Amino acid sequence: MEHGACHENDDYSNTALNLNKPKFVTNMRHQHALVLVGRDTIFGVHMTQYHHEEHKYQMILELELPEEVRKIYRDLRQTWPEMAFVLCNAESDLFMVPEIGGGSIASFRANIFMGLFPLDKLLPEEEENEHFFPWAPSIVKPLNDVEFEVTVKRVVQFRPFNHQEILPKFANYYVWGDGNEAHMTHWQTAHLASGPFDAPAFGPDYDHIMTLKHAPNWLDAPLLKAGVSVSVPAIKLRNATKKKKPDIPQVRPFKHDGKIEVLYRGIGQPYEVVAGYTYVFGPQVASSPSTIPELDPSVTTSNSPDQMMFMPATPKEYWADARLSSNIKDGFKDE
Template sequence: MTVEHRPDTVSATADRHGHRFLLIGKKTIFSYHLGLYYVPIHAFQMITRFGLPDGLRDTYLSDLEAHEDQQVYYSLFTEGHWPLQDIVDGRRTSLPVELERVTVDAQGNRTFTPLLPAVDATCRKEDVVHYRPLEPDAGYPDFLTALSFGQADEVHLAHRLAGAPNWDEVITTVDPRGFQPGDLAPAGTVTVSTVKDPHGAAPKSPLSTGTRYEGTTGGRTVAFTAGRQGWWNNTSLNKK
């Protein structure tokens, strides 16, 4: 069940200047940038893969296993307000990252807790599967629209951010059917015509965990069951 989120309460680490990337997946671990509409350096929706040291990867996977059924997320924090375009263009090939556990209390407040000190991760421009600027004045689609990414049978869906205010969410699907490699890298666009877009900062996910959905991508039908939520934000995303 998705908890309604209220204004954030976070640890001191959340106040440092830098980028955060949510870790998504198990077999292949993707990194999803924490975007902010009204902070220019963060006003991008980006999905990529980092080369992660074994120790960080193992810590993430073991901690995720211990908290699988809880509303717990995982992020990489990297210091500095450098442009994400540096990764896309290949000017930046590595960065120091700190692994954090992001916990959510009953009121929806988030706390960022460091799990490991900074280690170096590699980044390659060819591993970027989605990158586009956020446009707060853009309109809203009629129906729920998501970005599909992943590898093989591990398929994730990120809400495709249009106008502001909005909500940011990533889920991992269960029993995905009909997705092709070209739908995942670069990230494809999936439209679920049975779910209306809320046209705003939804108080909870329009997708119900355990429910089966059909969508279309590239003129084809795909199907999935909504699984674990890997990220949710309808607060700081929209703050001016």
């Protein structure tokens, strides 16, 4: 028994994971993208990346915006209800996600951007940059004229990934909100996918940030405000016929106004929620590139043809002026 335990430790000591072990565990301060949901109560949902230490966190924050910024956001949300609005801390005010999750930082300077700049219009040096950040004023224009101070009113969820967690049979989601507004995000699993002597790779799984049509009438207000865990039996992540291969959905699983059956805590009889808009969906940003499954050509999808990713494109009027010049790749057509 003891000999076997020593042997397992010896094996681990020679793996790629252990050889890359840092002497001191910390995170690099960085810019972070928070997708905004809600109108009366505004929340920011952190976009994840399993293969970047600084983004290996699910986090939901209730935010307070300056009144003039709040008005801009609410007016544009009314005009563009299906648009993803992305709040990003300024390049001059970098932080670690755990500093927000742990309460040591309660405010930061930020900008708000619309959608995602078309990835096929990036410059070669941007595409090759491991820490490229697509919401930069040199790429897209912020909604606000100047940076503003964001206050974190409360942390709704702070969850560091554990790479030994197993992908569940059915998708799990987190439901939260306030008043008559409610939202859902996929409970992600950044499981280790690489072999012991390979470069570490994590996934696949998918990010999904969406709103609900209204707060569920079966969920008490204090539970909604704190957030609850539900399962969605309609989304199967492990197909028995495919052995251990994950079965990640390739298109947005819920239609606007569609009814979704969910199991509270993953058990019992189903309850019903009604889907609103999806702002982010897919494994493309979250998962390690080597784990992302190929698109099934037989599946009709409104996603980009070469990637499993949905996020509304930045309207052309919000491109930075330099992006409208002739040095950008030709062939772009307005939707």
